[in-house]
Amino acid sequence: MSARASQLPDPGTVLTERGAADSSYAVFLDYDGVLTPIVDRPMDAIMTDEMRRIVSELAKRASVCVVSGRDRPVISQLMGLDDLVVAGSHGFDIHSPETGRITHDASEGFEELVAEVTREVQERAAGIEGTLVEPKHASVALHYRAVEESAHAQVQRVVDDVLAAHPGELRVTPGKFVHEIQPKIDWNKGRAVEHLLDVLDLRAPGVLPIYVGDDITDEDAFSAPSIADGGLGVLVIDPADADARETAAAAVLADVDAVGAFLDQLAR
Numbered sequence: 001m002s003a004r005a006s007q008l009p010d011p012g013t014v015l016t017e018r019g020a021a022d023s024s025y026a027v028f029l030d031y032d033g034v035l036t037p038i039v040d041r042p043m044d045a046i047m048t049d050e051m052r053r054i055v056s057e058l059a060k061r062a063s064v065c066v067v068s069g070r071d072r073p074v075i076s077q078l079m080g081l082d083d084l085v086v087a088g089s090h091g092f093d094i095h096s097p098e099t100g101r102i103t104h105d106a107s108e109g110f111e112e113l114v115a116e117v118t119r120e121v122q123e124r125a126a127g128i129e130g131t132l133v134e135p136k137h138a139s140v141a142l143h144y145r146a147v148e149e150s151a152h153a154q155v156q157r158v159v160d161d162v163l164a165a166h167p168g169e170l171r172v173t174p175g176k177f178v179h180e181i182q183p184k185i186d187w188n189k190g191r192a193v194e195h196l197l198d199v200l201d202l203r204a205p206g207v208l209p210i211y212v213g214d215d216i217t218d219e220d221a222f223s224a225p226s227i228a229d230g231g232l233g234v235l236v237i238d239p240a241d242a243d244a245r246e247t248a249a250a251a252v253l254a255d256v257d258a259v260g261a262f263l264d265q266l267a268r
């Protein structure tokens with residue numbers, strides 16, 4: 001079920017209304033736009049000391065997993081934390097500090113394709129000023145935040161040409177000034193959340209799964225059965241954009257500071 005983001009309450013209100021304010025939580029956190037504000041250059045999205053403190057405190061009282069489009073080692077580095085479960089590359093690459101790599105059949109066997117597509121994107125985008133190609137474990141991100149608007153159609157052509165060169169093999173997900181090109185595999189952040197709830201034994205009665213995200217790829221997690229039916233999806237969105245956004249989330253927060261305050265509350 002989807003709703004207009006501007007009509008959704010804040011997550012604290014939802015938890016109180018459901019009588020769930022004292023539950024145990026399994027908290028799934030997206031990274032960019034949730035734990036750090038969106039910035040011009042991806043490498044500059046470093047988590048603050050205060051957010052690190054809040055997430056670490058929360059991890060003492062709840063299960064915390066980071067589910068990001070970024071590569072897993074990059075997430076650990078940007079967060080400055082290596083003791084959390086991290087599902088990197090949109091959930092394709094999962095690692096637990098306690099049990100090591102968490103595998104799943106659906107997301108294996110695409111490495112050659114991703115390497116080839118990454119080379120093609122790099123070659124084709126090289127002539128477009130301002131583009132930034134971010135090679136990743138299971139996808140390639142073509143960033144165009146610094147590209148003149150008049151050249152956005154050229155960037156789109158690169159994506160279209162690469163997709164056309166691999167009929168039926170790829171899909172592209174739009175993000176914040178980024179095209180995420182991935183293998184066309186039935187795996188996403190929502191599937192990763194369901195998998196984590198199983199393998200980390202988090203489906204216990206009284207454990208409420210919460211997912212906090214800001215981007216289009218997070219909609220897969222908001223509509224995952226465990227989040228949509230009985231869990232809580234929280235969309236982070238600027239109130240100025242909320243009227244235009246349909247979402248499967250059930251609550252909203254305005255920005256990264258509001259996320260910090262909410263997580264701080266959960267940690268108490």
Ligand SMILES: O=P(O)(O)OC[C@H]1O[C@H](O[C@H]2O[C@H](CO)[C@@H](O)[C@H](O)[C@H]2O)[C@H](O)[C@@H](O)[C@@H]1O
Nearest residue numbers: 031032038039040041042045068069070176178
């Ligand atoms: O799933 P997420 O953790 O939200 O990651 C989504 C993508 O985030 C990064 O790109 C976005 O954030 C950058 C830093 O703020 C910004 O410069 C860029 O324009 C945004 O698209 C990251 O670089 C991607 O790999 C992630 O997939």
